[in-house]
Amino acid sequence: MRYVLLCPDHLLEHLAGHATLPGDSAVYLVARRALRARLARRGTAAMVGALDDAGFLRRALRGSRGPAVVGALPGRFPRILSAVQEALGDVPVLAVTDESRPLPGTTAVPLSAFGERVTRPALERALSRARVERIRRHFEGAERVLILMQDDPDPDAIASALALKTLLGRTRTSAHLCTFGSITRPENVAMCKILDIEVEEISAQALDQFDRVAMVDVQPSFLEERFHGVDLVIDHHPVERPIRARIRDVRPSYGATSTILVEYLRAADVKVTQRLATALLYGIKSDTLGLERGGSRADLEAFAHLYLLANHSALRRIERPELSDAALDVLAHGLARRRVLGGVFFSHLGTVTMADLIPQLADFGLQAEGVEWSVVSGVVGDQVHVSIRNVGYVKSAGEVARAAFGDLGPAGGHRTMAKAVAPLASLTGGEEARAGRGCPERIIHRVLRALGQNGRR
Ligand SMILES: [Mn+2]
Structure with a gap:
C-alpha cells in the first residue's frame, strides 16, 4: 500500500527505530547524509537525494509498493509535496507537523496531539495508580472489610x-458486599444470580464487626444510619x-x-475477568x-474496554429475563385488551402474581405506532400498581404520575419512567379490575386529565 509520510527530520530517527508502519516495507528518503548515517546506526537504511525533485522520487521508489517516509525540515514540505504529486499522482500524503496552518492536500498528524493522546492519559494513569496504592495500603491487614451500597x-x-x-x-470471607436494604428489581436480582455475586443484607449494628468501611456509588449522608470512621x-x-471519610x-x-x-x-494492571467485565459493563x-444519559468520555472509554471482555449472552439474559408461558399469557391478554386514546397506550393486566410484568408491558406499549405515553396497571394484593412511560420529549413522567395519582398513594419517578401505587378501591370497582376486563375508567380519566387532554377523547 503506497502512501507518503512527511516527517520533520529530527523525528525520523524515533519513527524509524520504533514505529511499525502499515503496508509493505517502507523506503526512507532524506536530504542530508548525516541523517542517513544516524538512521543506519539504528539499523534503518535511507536514500539521500533532492526531495523536491520528482525525478529523484520516482527513481527512489521504483520497485517498491510500500510507503515512502520523507524526512525534511517542515519549511520544505510544500515544495516536497508538489514533487510527490508530480511523481506519484494522487497518493495519500500525511504530514507530521507542528504548524497550525495545514498543508493543503495532506492529512495532518499534529504533534500537539502528543500531549493530549500520550502524555495526558499516561499522567492520569499514574495518578490512578498512586490512588490505588493509597487505598490498598489503607485496607492492608484489615481482617473484615465492609463494602457498602x-x-x-x-x-x-x-x-x-x-x-x-x-x-x-x-x-468473600474477607470483604463483604452489603446493603441495609435489599435488592428488589428483577434485573438486579438476575444480575447477582447469573454472575454469582453475593450481596448481604445487614443492619446498622453489624457495622461494629468490620475493621474497614468502604462505600461505593453512595455517600454517608445519603443513608439514614450514622457512621463514624468511614474509610x-x-x-x-x-x-x-461534606463527606467525612479518610x-x-x-x-x-x-x-x-x-x-x-x-x-x-x-491503572493497577489487575486482570478483569469476564464475570467482572460483564458486571461493570452492565453497571455503566x-x-x-x-450511554445516552450523562455518559462522559471516560464512560465511553471504559465501555469500549469492557465491551471486548464481557459475556454478552449473560448480559442479554440479565437485561431480558426469560418469560414463562404464564407470563406470556398475561402479556398477550394485556396486549389484546389495550386501548389507545390521545396518543396514550393503556392496558390493565388484572391481578398479577408477577408484578414486574406491569413495567415490562409499559415499556413495550411505547413501541405502538403513534404513541407518546404508555400506562399499564395491574392489581398486586389489594393495591393497584401503575407504570407510566413516555418517549422522552414530553412532560416528565414523574410529574404526571404525581398529578394523576399523588392524592391516593406514593407516586413519582423520572423524566421517562414513573410509578404509582393506590388502594384497589380508590381506582376500581374491585372485582372487575381484579379480572382485568379492560382498563378502569378512573385510571384513564386521571391520566388524561394530568396530561391536560381530557378533551381529546
Ligand atoms: Mn451509579
Missing part, C-alpha cells in the same frame, strides 16, 4: 462493589454534604461509579441508559 443497590453499585473487592485482592467513598453523585474519590461528571473502578483496575450501561 445504597439501600436498593443498582447494577452500578453492585459492579463497583465487586470491582473494589477485586482491586483489594479479597475473597473510603467512591461515588459519582453530586456532593450534598479517602474520597467523587466525580460527578462521570456517568457511573463503575467507570472510576475500571480506571483503577486498568444501566446508569447511563446505554
